[in-house]
Every structure is written in structure tokens, then in C-alpha cells.
Amino acid sequence: MSTQFDVAVIGAGPAGSVASALLRKKGYQVCVLEKQHFPRFVIGESLLPHCMEMLEEAGFADAVRAEPGFQLKNGAAFSWGNRYTEFDFTDKFSDGPGTTYQVRRAVFDKILIGEAAKQGVEVRFGHGVTAFDNSGDFARLSVETDTGESYELTAKFVLDASGYGRVLPRLLDLETPSHLPPRQAHFTHIDDNITNPKFDRNKILITTHPQHRDVWIWLIPFGDNRCSIGVVGTPDKLAGESETVLKKFVYECPMLNEILDKAVWENDFPFRSIQGYSANVKSLHGRHFALLGNAAEFLDPVFSSGVTIALHSAKLAADLLAKQLKGEAADWQTEFAEPLMIGVDAFRTYVDGWYDFRFQNVVYAPDRSPEISRMLSSILAGYAWDTENPFVAKSEQRLTALSEWVGQLESK
Known part of the structure; x- marks a missing residue:
């Protein structure tokens, strides 16, 4: 059993699967360490269309489309009392797929990591990371198997895609309280x-x-x-x-x-x-490591953004890491953390707006303008990194202004 790799990935969920496959396609030796055995249940069953772009690039999309138990998803509907409204993801401001799937995560996650393994990623189930040492030229991971064996694995870089397990944030004391109240x-x-x-x-x-x-x-x-x-x-x-x-x-x-x-x-x-699922961290990256998806930050399930953020972070990290492994300069703050947070912060605006009712007021407003609906549909479809969309680029100001305008119309 090899103990030296270019990249070690902690966690075999969607972010880990996509990141490992993208790096393997570029020729790197990648090992995924997953504490559990698949299939296993995870919450987060409704994907957003932006996910399909990363699944396509990783080589997973055909396998996802072939699963008969997955339900086609082309939008989001909202109800409140006698009010009902919907957003059509095929009618949106941003370019990109307008449909995706609603999935049983146990099946979905197993398909993705299975496809990564077919591409040559080494996947070790029942292997949990217990310690992390990034003081030297390589990252050193202490690994313990569910049969009681222990070994050390070294890698040039580690991507933590452990989701709610939040392995490196716990080991490196990176966790900070979420701004969101406990739900x-x-x-x-x-x-x-x-x-x-x-x-x-x-x-x-x-x-x-x-x-x-x-x-x-x-x-x-x-x-x-x-x-x-x-x-x-x-x-x-x-x-x-x-x-x-x-x-x-x-x-x-x-x-x-x-x-x-x-x-x-x-x-x-x-x-x-x-x-108590909402979480945050002090930093998204450090010496020999970066945090992906829920291992870094989880907002709230209301707009099904979790898997989308995870896959977007996996794509950003894999591209930048491939550049670094080739010996090129890589700035993880300006080329990973800051670009990732554009979308996270946009989603955060609408999560906050949902619970303080600004966004609810917009969603349930009668006679919503088609142009505004297309812009909001893009965000709800996962395209929260499209800064050409005014409701991404200036999310807080735009939402507040729109909510006030809706309030004035309804008060007349």
C-alpha cells in the first residue's frame, strides 16, 4: 500500500470526488481517504444546475444521467399560505445548464467516487485522518483504519473535503462561529x-x-x-x-x-x-492544504447551495493546485479563497434575506418583473459567481432596494 502521493483528499463526497478526478485527469497521483463506507446517508439531496458543469468536466455527468432513481429538476417552487410562485432555471440570466437532478445522496455519492476510482484515483474507505503535520516540505497525515491499523501518508498537498466532519478545521483549530443563529x-x-x-x-x-x-x-x-x-x-x-x-x-x-x-x-x-450545522473557519487555506465545501463553511439548506459551493470550490482548488504542482506560482488567497467567496457571499445575502423576510417578500411578490426573475433564477440555479448579474455583484444593495420597492407596491 503506497503511502506517498501528489495529493491526498480527505472525504469521498462530491467535492472530494470531483477534485480528485480533475487532478487525476491532469496526471497526478491522488489518494482519497474516507472514514466511512459507501453507500452512506448524507443530507443535501437537491442539486443546482451549475453543479452539472463540474460533474461534466470531471467525467461524471453521464453516470448521473443514467441513474433512473434521480429526478430531473428544472426549477424551484415556493408556497406560503395561498401564495404560490416558481422560478424556471431554463429561463435565467447566466449561461450554463438549466436543469439538474434531485438525488438520493447515498446513491449519488457512491456513483461519483466510483467514477473517480475508474479514472485511477486510489480510494480508501474506512481510513480516517487523526493528525496532520504541515511543518515540513510535505504534508504528513496520520491515518487510522476501521480495523485498528495505523500508518502515515505523505502528500505534496491536502484537500479537505470532509464535509460536516470538518477534519482539518478541528485538527488545526480553524473553526469559528457562524454568523447565522443555530437552526x-x-x-x-x-x-x-x-x-x-x-x-x-x-x-x-x-x-x-x-x-x-x-x-x-x-x-x-x-x-x-x-x-x-x-x-x-x-x-x-x-x-x-x-x-x-x-x-x-x-x-x-x-x-x-x-x-x-x-x-x-x-x-x-x-x-x-x-x-447546529452552520459553520465557518478562520482561513480557507494554509501551508500544504485547502478546505473545500462544507469543511470550510456551510450556510443553510434553504437554497440547496451546499453541494454547489462544494463542487465550485473543488474545481477552483484542483485548477490552482495543478498549476502549483507544475512549479508555477499559486496565490491561494487571490486565486482560490477570494473567488470562492464571491459566490458564498452572494448566497449568504439571500439566506439572510430569507430569514429577515426581505427575500421572501421578493419571492412571494405578485407580478414579479421577467427581467428580475431571470436574474434571481440564475442565483437560485447556482450561478452565484456570475458577477455580470447585478444581484450577484451588488447582492446586498440590490436585494434591499428590491424588497423596499416590493413593500411599497404591496402597501398601496
């Missing part, structure tokens, strides 16, 4: 049995609770009569047993109550809960 999610999978024509299976449905506007429910359809469904809110509002809390909030929403009248909640998938 909680209760969720499960249901046999939805939806026949109501009001529901568009090609779109994620995000529902604002009729009384508690900071509480919302996701409904993500898969391709086989199953949906992922979950409620998100602050722990004080969502206190209690997951099944009880989730059903209570779901059936208090008029549209969900109507379309889920035949839903079967009891199946092989348990009710689950997660909380």
Missing part, C-alpha cells in the same frame, strides 16, 4: 403518492409556514414516488420528537396538506434530526 432540521423520506396537478415534480418545493415565517419545509421529489421532506427552524420552535414536529408543521401548511393527502410516512427510512 434545527427534522426530516425523513415518504412515499408521497402525489397525483395533485398543483405539484410539479420537476421542481423542489419550498414552503413557508403560514404563521412562523422563519420556519420552512422542503419537499424534494425523487424519481420513484419518494420524496425527501424536512422542516427547518430555530430549536425553540422545533422542540420535540422528530416525527411529531415534522408532521405538525407540514400539515399546518395549506398546499402541503392538500398534495400530501395520500402520503405514506412509514417505510424503511427513519425520522432524523440535525442541528
Whole structure:
């Protein structure tokens, strides 16, 4: 078993798979260390169209398209009381794909890392990183297997794609509190049995609770009569047993109550809960390492931005690292961290605007202008790095001005 590589990647999720495949295509020896065994469950089941660009470049897109259980996604729908609106991702401001998929992550992640392995990436399941030493000319990783063996692996560079595991942020004391207040999610999978024509299976449905506007429910359809469904809110509002809390909030929403009248909640998938998931770090990079996706920062699940940020960071890091490994100068702050944060900060604006209701007011406004809808559709489709879009380049100012304008119209 080799213990020397050009690049070590921690984590075999989407970011790790894409980064490792892109680097392998450029001829580098890459090892992925994954503590768990696949398939394994992960939340984050609704992709954004921008993801397809990175999946295509990594050589994964055909395998994703071939999976019959994945559901085509062409937009996002929103409901609040008697209001309903939607965004069509094929009608957007930015260039790029307008469709993607809603996926069971256990299947999706297994497909991606399997494709990376076919391309020559060495993947080691059940191998967890316990220590990291970047003081020398190479990075040194202490690795422990789930059978109790230990060894040291050296690499010229390490990409941490460990997601919620946040391996290097914990080992290097890089974690900092998120600016977002702690929130909680209760969720499960249901046999939805939806026949109501009001529901568009090609779109994620995000529902604002009729009384508690900071509480919302996701409904993500898969391709086989199953949906992922979950409620998100602050722990004080969502206190209690997951099944009880989730059903209570779901059936208090008029549209969900109507379309889920035949839903079967009891199946092989348990009710689950997660909380305190928002996170941040002091730095996205350091000597011999960079952080990808959720290992660096996770905002909130409301716009399904997690996998998109992860894949975009993987593409940026792989391109810059390939440049560095060829002996060229690489500035990780100006060529990785700052470009990545353009999109993260844009998403952050709309997450903040969702919970302070500025963006909700815009989303649910009647008679939204087609031009503004196309610009917002681009962001919701994942193109949060397109600075030609005014709602990316000046996200905070544009959202605030638009929300105030909507408020003035509705007050007349």
C-alpha cells in the first residue's frame, strides 16, 4: 500500500470526488481517504444546475444521467399560505445548464467516487485522518483504519473535503462561529403518492409556514414516488420528537396538506434530526492544504447551495493546485479563497434575506418583473459567481432596494 502521493483528499463526497478526478485527469497521483463506507446517508439531496458543469468536466455527468432513481429538476417552487410562485432555471440570466437532478445522496455519492476510482484515483474507505503535520516540505497525515491499523501518508498537498466532519478545521483549530443563529432540521423520506396537478415534480418545493415565517419545509421529489421532506427552524420552535414536529408543521401548511393527502410516512427510512450545522473557519487555506465545501463553511439548506459551493470550490482548488504542482506560482488567497467567496457571499445575502423576510417578500411578490426573475433564477440555479448579474455583484444593495420597492407596491 503506497503511502506517498501528489495529493491526498480527505472525504469521498462530491467535492472530494470531483477534485480528485480533475487532478487525476491532469496526471497526478491522488489518494482519497474516507472514514466511512459507501453507500452512506448524507443530507443535501437537491442539486443546482451549475453543479452539472463540474460533474461534466470531471467525467461524471453521464453516470448521473443514467441513474433512473434521480429526478430531473428544472426549477424551484415556493408556497406560503395561498401564495404560490416558481422560478424556471431554463429561463435565467447566466449561461450554463438549466436543469439538474434531485438525488438520493447515498446513491449519488457512491456513483461519483466510483467514477473517480475508474479514472485511477486510489480510494480508501474506512481510513480516517487523526493528525496532520504541515511543518515540513510535505504534508504528513496520520491515518487510522476501521480495523485498528495505523500508518502515515505523505502528500505534496491536502484537500479537505470532509464535509460536516470538518477534519482539518478541528485538527488545526480553524473553526469559528457562524454568523447565522443555530437552526434545527427534522426530516425523513415518504412515499408521497402525489397525483395533485398543483405539484410539479420537476421542481423542489419550498414552503413557508403560514404563521412562523422563519420556519420552512422542503419537499424534494425523487424519481420513484419518494420524496425527501424536512422542516427547518430555530430549536425553540422545533422542540420535540422528530416525527411529531415534522408532521405538525407540514400539515399546518395549506398546499402541503392538500398534495400530501395520500402520503405514506412509514417505510424503511427513519425520522432524523440535525442541528447546529452552520459553520465557518478562520482561513480557507494554509501551508500544504485547502478546505473545500462544507469543511470550510456551510450556510443553510434553504437554497440547496451546499453541494454547489462544494463542487465550485473543488474545481477552483484542483485548477490552482495543478498549476502549483507544475512549479508555477499559486496565490491561494487571490486565486482560490477570494473567488470562492464571491459566490458564498452572494448566497449568504439571500439566506439572510430569507430569514429577515426581505427575500421572501421578493419571492412571494405578485407580478414579479421577467427581467428580475431571470436574474434571481440564475442565483437560485447556482450561478452565484456570475458577477455580470447585478444581484450577484451588488447582492446586498440590490436585494434591499428590491424588497423596499416590493413593500411599497404591496402597501398601496
